Amino acid sequence: MSDVFAVYREQGVSDKLLKAIERFRAEHPVARQAQSRVLCPDIRFYGKEIFEMAATALLEGQNILLSGAKATGKNVLAENLAWVFGRPVYNISFHINTDSASLIGTDTFRDNEVCLRRGPVYDCAVYGGFGIFDEINMAKNDAVSVLHAALDHRRILDVPGYDKIELHDAARFIGTMNYGYAGTRELNEALVSRFLVIDMPPLEEDTLLCILRDLFPNAKEAGLAQLGGLFLDLQLKASHNEISTKALDLRGLIGAIRTIRAGLSPAKALSMGIVNKTFDVFEREIVNDIVETRIPEGWDCREVF
Numbered sequence: 001m002s003d004v005f006a007v008y009r010e011q012g013v014s015d016k017l018l019k020a021i022e023r024f025r026a027e028h029p030v031a032r033q034a035q036s037r038v039l040c041p042d043i044r045f046y047g048k049e050i051f052e053m054a055a056t057a058l059l060e061g062q063n064i065l066l067s068g069a070k071a072t073g074k075n076v077l078a079e080n081l082a083w084v085f086g087r088p089v090y091n092i093s094f095h096i097n098t099d100s101a102s103l104i105g106t107d108t109f110r111d112n113e114v115c116l117r118r119g120p121v122y123d124c125a126v127y128g129g130f131g132i133f134d135e136i137n138m139a140k141n142d143a144v145s146v147l148h149a150a151l152d153h154r155r156i157l158d159v160p161g162y163d164k165i166e167l168h169d170a171a172r173f174i175g176t177m178n179y180g181y182a183g184t185r186e187l188n189e190a191l192v193s194r195f196l197v198i199d200m201p202p203l204e205e206d207t208l209l210c211i212l213r214d215l216f217p218n219a220k221e222a223g224l225a226q227l228g229g230l231f232l233d234l235q236l237k238a239s240h241n242e243i244s245t246k247a248l249d250l251r252g253l254i255g256a257i258r259t260i261r262a263g264l265s266p267a268k269a270l271s272m273g274i275v276n277k278t279f280d281v282f283e284r285e286i287v288n289d290i291v292e293t294r295i296p297e298g299w300d301c302r303e304v305f
Contacts, residue, residue: 004083004084004086005018005021005022005084007044007045007046008048008051008084011046011047011048011051012048013048013051013052014052017052017055017056017059020059021055021059021084021085024059024085024086024170025085025086028086028087028128028168028169028170030086030087030088030127030128031127031128033127034088034123034127034128034129035088036088037088037089037090037127037129038082038083038086038087038088038089039079039082039083039089040083041076041079041080041083042215043076043211043214043215044076044080044210044211044214045073045076045077045080046206046207046210046211047073047077047201047207050077050198050200050201051077051080051081053198054066054077054081054198055081055084055085057196058081058085058172061172062172062195062196063151063172063173063174063175063194063195063196064172064174064175064195064196064197064198065136065174065175065176065177065192065195065196065197065198066078066174066175066176066177066198066200067176067177067178067197067198067199067200068178068199068200068201068202069178069200069202069238069239069245070178070238070245070248070249071203071231071235071245071248071249071250072178072200072201072202072203073200073203074176074177074178074200075132075134075176077200078130078132078174078176079132081130081174082129082130082132082174085130085170087128087129087130087170087172088124088127088128088129088130089129089130089132090120090121090123090124090129090130090131090132091120091132091134092120092121092131092132092133092134093134093135094133094134094135094136094137094138094139094143095135095138095139096138096139096140098138098139098140098143099140099143100143100146100160101119102119102143103119103120103121103143103144103146103147104118104119104121104122104146104157104159105117105118105119105122105159121147121150121157122157122159122165124171124173125150125157125165125167125168125171126165126168127168127171128168128169128170128171129168129170129171130171130172130173130174131171131172131173131174132173132174132175132176133173133174133175133176134176135176135177135178136175136176136177136187137177137187144188144191145188145190145191146158147173148190148191148194150167150173151173151191151194151195152194155167155171173195175195202235202239203231203232203235203250205228205229205232208228208231208232209224209225209228212224212227212228212254212257215254215257216257216261216305218261218305219257219261219304219305220303220304220305222303223303223304223305224304226294226295227253227257227266227294227295227304229294230253230270230274230290230291230294230295231248231250231253233290233293233294234247234248234274234287234290235248237286237290242286243278243283243286243287244278244280244283246277246278246279246283247274247275247277247278247283247287249273249274249277252272252273252274252277253270253273253274254273255272255273256269256270256272256273256274257269257304259272259273260301260304260305261301261304261305262301263301264301265299265300265301266295266299266300266301266303266304267291267295267297267299270291270295271288274287274291275287275288275291
């Protein structure tokens with residue numbers, strides 16, 4: 001248990017809040033069928049105030065919506081909250097063709113009978129999981145309208161043609177969204193009213209370096225500082241609309257560092273993880289110049305590991 005809370009105690013998160021989460025875990029054991037979905041995240045979340053806001057809302061039975069620009073840690077926070085609360089995770093990635101059947105369930109044949117093939121929201125409701133609605137503003141309004149009763153005080157999931165079920169006491173829903181992606185749309189006001197909204201701030205240097213040190217404990221401090229600085233340079237350029245957010249890819253940076261650890265030169269690794277994420281030739285040249293400012297062409301893997 002101490003390992004679960006250690007990173008938050010180090011950040012100065014309220015002991016009262018952590019004890020409340022511990023009681024929540026004790027009061028809501030996970031069913032055997034869902035234990036395989038209680039997953040330890042690869043990246044730990046750093047951000048005391050944001051964590052306290054989100055955790056307090058969840059303890060009070062609220063659902064939360066995490067909004068913000070790309071690479072602000074929305075999914076990292078959602079996965080860390082599920083881990084800290086000890087809940088099974090149900091990830092639902094929204095897209096333009098998402099419908100109620102893909103959320104709740106659909107008819108199927110089993111033993112020559114028509115029965116319900118349960119969807120992730122159904123299982124989340126039954127087993128008291130944390131349902132993560134990824135890019136919720138990419139879905140059509142009629143897809144999520146079927147969830148209105150589940151998301152408000154009624155906490156009921158209506159399964160057309162079958163029955164209605166009451167949500168497990170521990171079930172919560174966490175939405176993530178950012179504006180500007182192709183295919184996104186304004187959220188229905190009735191849907192937004194069912195969430196408490198947290199605006200995620202951009203990554204700061206200390207936070208980014210903490211993440212990189214956790215993932216790469218054997219890396220050299222100077223090398224990580226340059227790689228982290230590169231990401232922050234890209235973040236600043238994107239915030240000023242000098243480049244798009246395509247190159248602002250934390251997953252790409254982490255993947256590039258992993259290939260550097262395997263022996264690839266930093267220039268080639270960052271070309272795959274950062275530079276080549278932009279397909280416009282002019283923008284790619286700008287991004288490449290930013291990379292070369294931080295990472296000299298002559299560097300090899302020994303500069304980082």
